[in-house]
Amino acid sequence: MTNRLLIDQAEHETRVALIEGDRVVDVVIERQAHRSAVGNIYLGKVSRVLPGMQAAFVGVGLGRNAFLHADDARVLPRARAAAERLSREAAEAAAASAAAAAAAAAAVTAALEPDEDAEEPEAVVAAPPVPNARARRLTIGDCVADGDQIMVQVTKDAVKGKGARLTANISLPGRHLVFTPFQGGVGVSRRIESEAERQRLHDIVQPLAEAGEGGFIVRTAAEGATPEELQADAQYLRTLWADLEASAARGGAPRPLHLDLDPLLRALRDQAQEGVAEILVDEPVAYERALVFARRFMPHLEDRIRLWDRPEALFEVFDVEEVIAEALQPRVRLPSGGFVVIDQTEALTAIDVNTGRFVGEADQEATVLHTNLEAAEVIAHQLRLRNLGGLIVIDFIDMERAENRQKLYDAFRAAMVGDRAATTVLPMSELGLVQMTRKRGRESLAQVLTEDCQACGGTGRVKSAETVAYEVMRAARRLLLRPRPGKVAARALTVMAAPEVAALLTEPRLGMVEAVAELTDAVLEVRADPALARDAFDLVERD
Template identity: 35%
Template sequence: MNKELETKKNSEIFVNVTDYETRIGVVEQGKLVELLVERPEKERIVGNIYKGKVTAVLPGIQAAFVDIGMEKAGFLHFSDTSDYQGEKNLLFDMDYVDEETLDTPRVTTRRRSSIITDFIKKGQELLVQVIKEPINNKGPRLTTQISLPGRYVVMVPGGKHVGISKKISNGSEKKRLRKIVGELKPPHFGIIVRTVAEGKDQKDFKADMSLLTKLWGKMKKKVEESKAPDLVHKEMEITGGIIRDLLTPDVTRLVVDNKKEYLQIIKYLKALDPRLCSSVELYSDPEPLFDKYAIEPEIDKMLDRKVWLRGGANIVIDQTEALVAVDVNTGRLSAKGKGEDAIYRANIEAAREIARQIRLRDIGGILIIDFIDMQDRENRRRVYDEFKNALSHDRSENYISSISDLGMVEMTRERIRPSFMHTFSDSCPVCGGVGRVLSRESMAVKIERWFKRAAPSSQSRHYQLVANPQVGEILLAGNPTRMKNMEKTSKLRIDLIVDTSLHPEHFKVIDLGTEVDVTEKFKAPA
């Protein structure tokens, strides 16, 4: 990784905005650990709240399908309903049930031993929230247990309890926070205090809760006036969500390369916490932001199956439909370096890198990790502890089993959205889907970045772009087309030629002034 990025000591957030894509890179201790991308054609819907209509109830699997106005109906399991938890559905019980009866053993037992058809019927209207994005050919996963995230708290309409983030470990601080929130909590709301609230005072909580209470009031009014299916509340855009969830005092700076986005962030922070405005920077250098801070090369490696470690070992990541297998190999470790101590050090390095790759690639579901065999039981324990510690900063819920005598670790990680591989690549047309290639959209964006790099220093102003017809189709879509926008932004003249013999992941750029192939000249730095 580039030394400029490597020497950073604190967490930083970098925001790259174009007409067709917004990318957010989270860097911790000089390493890219999280990448979030939003494209207009793949808007994220997790957090959205809908008034939906039940289209089918399947008691055999204790689930229902709910029409929320999307191509595929949402999936609602009984365990994700308020009825399962012993509460009434919010859509039909705006005044809520008597709080005193919610936690009685009799009510809870009766509810949990019931079946879904006791509470949900075909044609019924429900207020639901998306908790998982559509993945592959499945619709979004839904819940009727609505939650409204703020900066310092998450408010749960219909709840009554106060919970504190597990990451706040200080007992006296937990007690202080519980007291503050308990005094401010509106009736008929449960409250979860977020990690970022540690050390905050009453006025911070008061402002946050006031905002969320007003939001819930507006939502209730829309629910009463709207006809299912209908979008009742849209979760904030990706940048706003990241600021709300990740911009903490530990983040030394947030750098954004788009003035409009920068002004929106400043406006949002002034209302939220003006003290945070000083950490936001507008980047205006001609060199692309992600090139400058060596984030682009890290992204280019994210589809690689093999990841090399500094000590000479490597890890291989294979994603299948059922699970993800991660194998740690000795790689280039010398014969002398294959003793117990060397293997232990390789496994420690691998544990840290695997945790980073899991977060970076957003891998969810079941994972099987095969470390290099170690004879010493204490070494196995230390590797396990290192892996668990490396994943402690992960925002997604995970469960890690203990390491076996053979060095195997099984784990599960919450899958909220498709992994990076499935989002940014397509099945290979040559091998019939065994391998993956960059998606047409990803290739179009890659070409746009090439011309953005070329524009400031290029001597020529006229180029010929040769691309696969599938990529060319994306570039010629829209009104104006992406080709026209690319020419306007770069101030270059670009002639597009499609070539069926060109691999979907490849493109060529010819300088028409000199008739020289300049493709390599302005590629992302390695």
């Protein structure tokens, strides 16, 4: 199976598609005017602390203030100082509790008569309760204060009026390693499957982590890397972190401290590692930039990068354009004839599975299981392709047998293994629903390529012509009957409406206009205006 990375570079837009075998599995589209900020590191300024939400708004220079939750702020200097103070207080409280308990036990023992048999004095007189000596959880007020200048990293782009999501728990990706300044130890990518290789890499990186503060995550790209390469990567990342700390110490928030790679180079760093045999770039300047980057940081990729100079469009030849168009549709067909409906809303993504025209050849349970198993594979693919994140609820077709439900759950979990995004899949509920979360970083494909419908206001539905016609008549009635001090009531009204609405208003069988005219003793004229949306209309009074 040949994996390809396609890079379509235009003047103000970069499109990247990853193809595994003959299937497009990942599409990233980024425009110069809306560059992703994920991974960027800023010196931000706390503009407002929100104790009720355990969060703070932080200005980082992205226009709208970004959002920092307390859980993502506990490595900041103010938070670390608070944690040390609370730990001391908890230790002092524990010591005081122990002393009080010992004193109470001694008092009980002394109060006993010499001939009394009391193996457990607590049974005679209870010792005072021991207070909870554990340090309380840090609040947002322990972590930041208004006006603080703090180093933060963007983990999620701004979406639909919501500011970007931040963390103070910085991570710096390199060629082979990810440096985590506030988290010690060594982790190895789960995509490296060989236990021997995992152990080898761990043994090499462990001393590098112990040589200073922080820790490292070994990336998939490190498979087969030499100790010298890993040491060089670790040294580079530690030096970069030291430079960032020095820059942040100079103040001047808000301002950027470190910007992540642009889409072209980021694709090489993050996506060209997964067994990609060929990297096709369709623009000469981008091709040269890719080569220069590969020679310096990823020399093993250099001979895989090729310029696409054929007259046919790169995305057309590999059917990526068709895949993108299909990914914007809610319905996805299954091989057997069933289908899946994907409904992305602001709160969650709901996915429904249907058998469609597939009736099967065995019993109903077998038919449903077959459809569900097909859907599990398709849904896993679509989540990645469409970059759907957040809360996702999947309504598979109900099955009676517990073993079939487990088989479906296991199949779906297996299908999600290839997803680079962090996912959590809960067991199927009693109602047959699978609830899951998928980490959301950048916008979904639909959010990048589409906008709210002007006709329906983003609801996905529009009012029927009949509904609008009745709204027009109610508005006309109110207008003609309203009091007009010093003036006589209007004698005529012109209604401007969309053609399908105007047709209903003038339909003799319905008698809408006639009813209002009789009630108001006015003349109504209806005109069709093709320029008006269905739910738009205008009323013009004439004396």
